[in-house]
Amino acid sequence: MSRANIALNRFGYGVRIGGEAPRNPRQYLLRQLDVFDPAPRVLAGRTDNSAKPGEIIDALRRNRRERRMQTTDAGESMDSMANGSAPQRSGRRRRQLTGFPPEVQRAYLGAGRTLREDIGLRTNLAVASRTPLVERLVHFWSNHFSVSAQKPGTHYQVADHEFFAIRPHVLGKFSDMLKAAVLHPAMLLYLDQFQSVGPNSPFQERRREREAPSGRERGLNENLAREIFELHTTGVDGGYSQVDITEFARALTGWTIQGLRRVERRSVPQPNGAAFVAYAHEPGSRQIMGRAYRDNNAGQARAVLNDLATHPATARFVATKLARHFAGDTPPPALVTRLEEDFLRTGGDLASLTRTLIDAPEVWSEGPVKYRQPFEWLVAALRITGVDNLNARVLADALNELGQAPWRAPSPAGYDDLEGSWAGPDALFRRVELAERLASNARADDIMNRAQTAFPGALTDNTRTWLSRAESGAQALGLLLVSPEMMRR
Amino acid sequence: MTMDLNRRMLLGSSLALGTASLALPRIALAQGVGEKNLLFVMLRGAADGMAMAAPLGDPSYEALRGATLSEYEGARRANGFFAIHPAFEQVGMAFEAGEALLVHAAATSYRERSHFDGQNMLETGATQPYAKSDGWLNRLAGMMLERDGEDAGRALAISATMPLALRGAAPASSYAPNNLPEASNEFKARVGLLYGEDQQLGELWSQALETQAMANMGGGDDGIRSLRDAHATGELTASLMRGRDGARIAMVELGGWDTHANQLSRFRRNARALDTLLGAYRDGLGAEWANTMVVVVTEFGRTVRFNGTNGTDHGTGSAAMVMGGAVKGGRVIADWPGLRENDLFEARDLKPTIALESVLSGAIAEHMALDPELTMTQLFPGRSGQALSGIVRS
Numbered sequence: 086m087s088r089a090n091i092a093l094n095r096f097g098y099g100v101r102i103g104g105e106a107p108r109n110p111r112q113y114l115l116r117q118l119d120v121f122d123p124a125p126r127v128l129a130g131r132t133d134n135s136a137k138p139g140e141i142i143d144a145l146r147r148n149r150r151e152r153r154m155q156t157t158d159a160g161e162s163m164d165s166m167a168n169g170s171a172p173q174r175s176g177r178r179r180r181q182l183t184g185f186p187p188e189v190q191r192a193y194l195g196a197g198r199t200l201r202e203d204i205g206l207r208t209n210l211a212v213a214s215r216t217p218l219v220e221r222l223v224h225f226w227s228n229h230f231s232v233s234a235q236k237p238g239t240h241y242q243v244a245d246h247e248f249f250a251i252r253p254h255v256l257g258k259f260s261d262m263l264k265a266a267v268l269h270p271a272m273l274l275y276l277d278q279f280q281s282v283g284p285n286s287p288f289q290e291r292r293r294e295r296e297a298p299s300g301r302e303r304g305l306n307e308n309l310a311r312e313i314f315e316l317h318t319t320g321v322d323g324g325y326s327q328v329d330i331t332e333f334a335r336a337l338t339g340w341t342i343q344g345l346r347r348v349e350r351r352s353v354p355q356p357n358g359a360a361f362v363a364y365a366h367e368p369g370s371r372q373i374m375g376r377a378y379r380d381n382n383a384g385q386a387r388a389v390l391n392d393l394a395t396h397p398a399t400a401r402f403v404a405t406k407l408a409r410h411f412a413g414d415t416p417p418p419a420l421v422t423r424l425e426e427d428f429l430r431t432g433g434d435l436a437s438l439t440r441t442l443i444d445a446p447e448v449w450s451e452g453p454v455k456y457r458q459p460f461e462w463l464v465a466a467l468r469i470t471g472v473d474n475l476n477a478r479v480l481a482d483a484l485n486e487l488g489q490a491p492w493r494a495p496s497p498a499g500y501d502d503l504e505g506s507w508a509g510p511d512a513l514f515r516r517v518e519l520a521e522r523l524a525s526n527a528r529a530d531d532i533m534n535r536a537q538t539a540f541p542g543a544l545t546d547n548t549r550t551w552l553s554r555a556e557s558g559a560q561a562l563g564l565l566l567v568s569p570e571m572m573r574r
Numbered sequence: 575m576t577m578d579l580n581r582r583m584l585l586g587s588s589l590a591l592g593t594a595s596l597a598l599p600r601i602a603l604a605q606g607v608g609e610k611n612l613l614f615v616m617l618r619g620a621a622d623g624m625a626m627a628a629p630l631g632d633p634s635y636e637a638l639r640g641a642t643l644s645e646y647e648g649a650r651r652a653n654g655f656f657a658i659h660p661a662f663e664q665v666g667m668a669f670e671a672g673e674a675l676l677v678h679a680a681a682t683s684y685r686e687r688s689h690f691d692g693q694n695m696l697e698t699g700a701t702q703p704y705a706k707s708d709g710w711l712n713r714l715a716g717m718m719l720e721r722d723g724e725d726a727g728r729a730l731a732i733s734a735t736m737p738l739a740l741r742g743a744a745p746a747s748s749y750a751p752n753n754l755p756e757a758s759n760e761f762k763a764r765v766g767l768l769y770g771e772d773q774q775l776g777e778l779w780s781q782a783l784e785t786q787a788m789a790n791m792g793g794g795d796d797g798i799r800s801l802r803d804a805h806a807t808g809e810l811t812a813s814l815m816r817g818r819d820g821a822r823i824a825m826v827e828l829g830g831w832d833t834h835a836n837q838l839s840r841f842r843r844n845a846r847a848l849d850t851l852l853g854a855y856r857d858g859l860g861a862e863w864a865n866t867m868v869v870v871v872t873e874f875g876r877t878v879r880f881n882g883t884n885g886t887d888h889g890t891g892s893a894a895m896v897m898g899g900a901v902k903g904g905r906v907i908a909d910w911p912g913l914r915e916n917d918l919f920e921a922r923d924l925k926p927t928i929a930l931e932s933v934l935s936g937a938i939a940e941h942m943a944l945d946p947e948l949t950m951t952q953l954f955p956g957r958s959g960q961a962l963s964g965i966v967r968s
Binding site for chain 1: 618619686687688689690691703707731733734735736738741747748749750752753754755756757758760761762764765767768769770771772774775778779781782783785786829832834835881882883885887888920
């Protein structure tokens with residue numbers, strides 16, 4: 086496998102139609118770090134939806150209270166809305182909405198459309214990109230800090246999370262990305278942090294005065310704290326305990342989203358639409374993984390995050406994931422160690438880690454080392470067919486059928502990065518179905534040359550033979566899209 | 575049935591961890607091969623066993639979960655002690671008909687609280703997360719293949735991708751309906767030729783074609799476009815397992831059980847979907863239900879107390895279900911640990927007293943007429959416990 090092929094496919098999203106194989110693969114990759122655009126104009130032009138989640142949640146809470154007073158059954162269907170899956174296209178969702186206030190109906194129906202349009206934006210950015218390595222990094226980190234459009238309000242925020250909390254930091258400091266990503270409204274909503282309240286906070290004291298004692302510690306939700314340790318920083322074997330999780334959950338109390346009516350008066354806006362409400366924050370200093378954190382309100386959780394970001398276990402965990410993504414499902418130990426040392430030496434400088442990857446012989450090994458995930462495969466297929474600016478609905482549906490809709494990972498661990506998760510019979514069948522359809526609507530000339538350019542020095546005789554025997558250009562293109570060269574990198 | 579509500583009550587027979595050795599090895603003989611269906615249903619996200627079957631008979635229940643009591647008004651009682659969640663209408667009827675049983679306070683040997691590690695252990699059957707790369711259901715398919723040869727039948731995941739439990743050396747396929755336009759026969763034939771020299775893609779492709787042919791033959795795909803519809807998924811699964819050419823082993827996954835907030839309504843909705851799926855599956859199998867076993871499990875349970883956001887957090891012991899035409903149902907298998915502060919695991923979770931691995935291997939060995947000891951060591955190696963017995967009617 087040539088170095089040009091590795092630079093294009095293992096590091097990137099494949100060649101664009103009309104593009105060439107890079108003459109100096111290493112320079113081609115390094116240059117991308119200099120010319121990457123962290124804030125493309127199409128993203129700046131998005132509608133600002135940051136107020137939507139607060140509006141939706143308030144409307145739902147209001148409605149739930151009202152309905153609880155009427156019948157329990159209606160309350161139930163309200164709840165299923167509040168926690169429901171993505172708004173569906175079918176009339177069923179529309180019927181379920183009957184009886185809800187118009188603003189809730191609008192918010193729900195608009196949520197699905199916003200999510201689709203954002204999926205279109207993300208995909209088309211990658212299809213057209215001149216810095217595909219860095220786009221890959223954006224998607225890698227977005228998956229590392231996975232948020233999923235499932236709970237009310239999240240549909241409006243998941244793309245915002247990637248565009249404004251992840252993208253600007255992929256060549257910056259890990260600690261900045263960590264803070265931006267986990268304290269973003271999408272994450273605060275997704276992992277239940279926005280409603281976590283300090284058990285001894287003034288907010289809770291007042292609640293206790295009004296309500297009968299229930300004998301349990303109310304208010305705290307440890308979901309986000311646990312997943313930050315396990316999935317975002319140290320990894321599950323990072324040496325933290327259940328006590329550390331609870332302490333960290335206490336430090337995180339007060340972090341919520343903007344626009345929640347019952348705390349709005351006391352809410353201090355934070356970056357990216359988050360808010361801090363000292364009134365709901367657990368007072369006191371905290372002990373986490375052997376370190377003490379004094380109570381300085383919003384700064385307390387930030388201080389914990391700063392330490393977690395540079396913890397040796399985090400360096401190891403991040404190094405392993407990066408190596409797995411670029412060098413193979415079983416990451417080469419020497420590469421992991423070099424990335425880890427780089428991380429510790431630079432305090433988590435992600436540009437430096439990327440350069441270490443580019444200079445790693447392990448990543449330039451004779452391939453292929455990875456089975457392409459569905460999103461990767463579709464982007465590469467669209468780049469080579471020259472179909473760009475495909476309609477957002479078509480893209481969202483296709484990615485859904487392929488099993489990897491953006492921002493819809495089944496768990497906070499994000500989509501799996503192992504071959505076994507993607508190389509399934511039915512999943513392959515779906516790629517074949519989609520490939521024939523894509524090819525029938527694309528430019529189908531010059532397929533042999535395009536195949537040579539797409540896989541410089543790596544096109545097998547077998548693939549060449551079956552492409553040349555195809556009965557039409559469209560058929561040859563379809564076969565190229567599902568060829569072994571295209572499925573793996 | 576009269577129940578003794580002592581703390582260490584023992585429901586069922588010889589099923590507690592400590593007394594498993596009393597179980598007599600029972601090897602069913604003289605059964606035809608390749609006739610038994612097994613459906614493995616995995617609830618991802620840690621389903622709350624205490625909500626599935628609420629231990630209302632435990633004196634501590636009300637203090638811990640008083641707010642849930644109204645949920646169980648008029649619910650079916652199991653052995654007088656538990657209340658089966660009312661959303662389990664089909665399961666409840668099967669329970670009354672003696673075709674479904676519940677196992678309570680059960681868990682795998684995993685004692686931490688990460689979904690991902692917990693699911694990994696439940697699917698691989700290993701004693702440590704990530705210690706094995708193949709799944710126990712695949713190893714079971716291998717055992718059946720070894721015993722029955724061609725008659726063993728196929729193993730199938732109702733999913734677009736292969737879940738870990740079914741990954742491994744034995745052939746297995748995956749299938750889920752989709753919205754994509756079907757590829758032309760001409761194109762499919764050429765894809766087959768293109769993959770002729772590629773072992774991995776060639777195998778995946780031929781498995782995909784076989785399953786497609788089966789789905790078209792079974793007619794189960796009519797009008798189904800995704801697995802979101804629980805009833806349609808149940809019917810589809812049944813249609814792919816019917817008849818001699820149907821799959822013998824299948825797996826279905828249901829997510830959404832990680833109820834950190836607003837648990838009551840979310841659990842109710844999930845339980846209803848599971849119940850609908852199981853009912854549709856049973857109806858779809860018709861007479862073959864008599865030869866079918868369904869096991870429903872989850873990676874771990876949830877905290878016995880509710881958290882500050884009307885939900886529950888990651889816990890340990892949970893519940894499981896076994897259903898089927900030959901299951902000795904109508905009972906709850908439990909060595910109830912109790913719910914007082916000192917009874918709980920780490921003062922927060924339902925303490926597991928039954929090993930899920932013993933339940934799974936016992937149920938499967940009896941159903942498939944395999945040697946229980948061999949089944950246990952093949953599917954869940956490295957455990958000290960034994961396969962449970964007495965799950966299937968003798």
